[in-house]
Amino acid sequence: MEIYVPGAGGARPLVPVSPAALEAKAARAMKPEAAAYIIGGAGTEATIAANRAAFDRHRLAPRVLRDVSRRDLSVELFGRRHSAPILLAPIGVLELVHPQADLAVARAAAAEGIGMVFSNQASVAMETCATAMENKPRWFQLYWSSDDAFVRSLLGRAEKSGCEAIVVTLDTTLLGWRPRDLDLGYLPFLRGLGLAQYLSDPVFRSQIPADPPATATQVRGFQIVSTALTLRRKGREFGLTMNRMRAAVAHFVATYSRPDLTWSDIARLRGMTKLPIVLKGIRHAEDARMAKDHGVDGIVVSNHGGRQVDGEGATLDALPRVVEAAEGITVLLDSGIRSGSDVAKALALGARAVLLGRPYVYGLAIAGEAGAREVIRNMIAEFDLTLALSGLTSAADLNPGCLAEKP
Ligand code: FNR
Numbered sequence: 001m002e003i004y005v006p007g008a009g010g011a012r013p014l015v016p017v018s019p020a021a022l023e024a025k026a027a028r029a030m031k032p033e034a035a036a037y038i039i040g041g042a043g044t045e046a047t048i049a050a051n052r053a054a055f056d057r058h059r060l061a062p063r064v065l066r067d068v069s070r071r072d073l074s075v076e077l078f079g080r081r082h083s084a085p086i087l088l089a090p091i092g093v094l095e096l097v098h099p100q101a102d103l104a105v106a107r108a109a110a111a112e113g114i115g116m117v118f119s120n121q122a123s124v125a126m127e128t129c130a131t132a133m134e135n136k137p138r139w140f141q142l143y144w145s146s147d148d149a150f151v152r153s154l155l156g157r158a159e160k161s162g163c164e165a166i167v168v169t170l171d172t173t174l175l176g177w178r179p180r181d182l183d184l185g186y187l188p189f190l191r192g193l194g195l196a197q198y199l200s201d202p203v204f205r206s207q208i209p210a211d212p213p214a215t216a217t218q219v220r221g222f223q224i225v226s227t228a229l230t231l232r233r234k235g236r237e238f239g240l241t242m243n244r245m246r247a248a249v250a251h252f253v254a255t256y257s258r259p260d261l262t263w264s265d266i267a268r269l270r271g272m273t274k275l276p277i278v279l280k281g282i283r284h285a286e287d288a289r290m291a292k293d294h295g296v297d298g299i300v301v302s303n304h305g306g307r308q309v310d311g312e313g314a315t316l317d318a319l320p321r322v323v324e325a326a327e328g329i330t331v332l333l334d335s336g337i338r339s340g341s342d343v344a345k346a347l348a349l350g351a352r353a354v355l356l357g358r359p360y361v362y363g364l365a366i367a368g369e370a371g372a373r374e375v376i377r378n379m380i381a382e383f384d385l386t387l388a389l390s391g392l393t394s395a396a397d398l399n400p401g402c403l404a405e406k407p
Helices: 004-008 019-029 032-039 046-057 101-112 126-133 148-160 179-184 202-206 228-237 242-255 263-270 285-293 315-326 340-348 358-389
Strands: 075-077 080-082 086-088 115-118 138-142 166-169 217-219 222-224 277-282 298-301 330-333 353-356
Touching (some): 019 032, 032 179, 032 358, 046 315, 046 340, 086 358, 101 126, 101 358, 115 126, 126 138, 138 148, 166 263, 202 242, 263 277, 277 285, 285 315, 315 330, 340 358, 353 358
Parallel strands (some): 086 353, 115 138, 138 166, 277 298
Antiparallel strands (some): 075 080, 217 222
């Protein structure tokens, strides 16, 4: 009714309601390199297609003549009640699509009462976003740097910022093969974007050489070049000179990833934080079992929205076996969620909640905070309707019996 009633007077929604139209409008609103980075995926993008195909293959089997006049969408995650089984996925470099970036998203999430996972590659420091969210739920996503002192510093900051879980992303110890970005020769981090958690960190800052050389810097075969406008703006924001900013990017490139990360590091992480630990990027049942054996609190079945391994299977197809192997620890799912109906299918197959990725970025690109907010609102409204029209009154009632037999 929030749409139809104003619609009778000629008003139209701020962002397209249909997922395809939303993506198309956002693509037009973004610069080409931003659209490539946000929308694109690994290789032939077969995994992006597979994620969607799995949602399309699974069908709901609604029941009728049940009293659905009152519904409860809430779910409990790590001792905290969330008003809907949807959190915003960690998405880096949001300054590519809107100047207010993560801050606009944090405000949108808080206004709609859902949780947000702060990205390690954010464009706004976690403390600023946390303040904007007041007491609403937020988690921190970690990319495990090769520098443990920096990792400890991030964990401490996340705890102080009121984050309620640490999400360790495991599918991106190396950056995937992404033709759209490769064709443009474009990687935002090399231009100083998406580095707010680093530049606001005392440990990271203390490691940037105080007086770096003025020439372009070579690290791991990358040449760090200055893109004057952006770096100058960011340089001022974080109180760094151009030279020091260039050195900061070089230090980031040298330390951002740890391809040698193993299960023993996850065991070590237990001693580094009191917060629940969630492993993001689990797709194999055996890894789910190992996660459980290592005492983690949750996992996110994710293939990074099809951005890492081209040709791997859909997360929704992996979900049932992962849930079985994870035996009782909290399982979330992302990659390809585009509608409230998708949320219902993921929950029916055993996910406790989902992470919403690209769609909220599309809302942000089109209409800033209000656009992100409308995307979230639409997603929750459609999930609520799907539940009711399936004859259910609670998100917790979704189970495999709510799905049709596969053809
Ligand atoms: C991501 N994702 C991601 N994940 C993460 O753990 N840290 C990050 O910084 C990012 N950054 C990021 C940037 C962009 C542009 C995209 C599209 C994705 C992955 C993200 O958290 C999530 O797993 C996917 O976006 C889910 O897939 P959908 O919903 O986008 O299909």
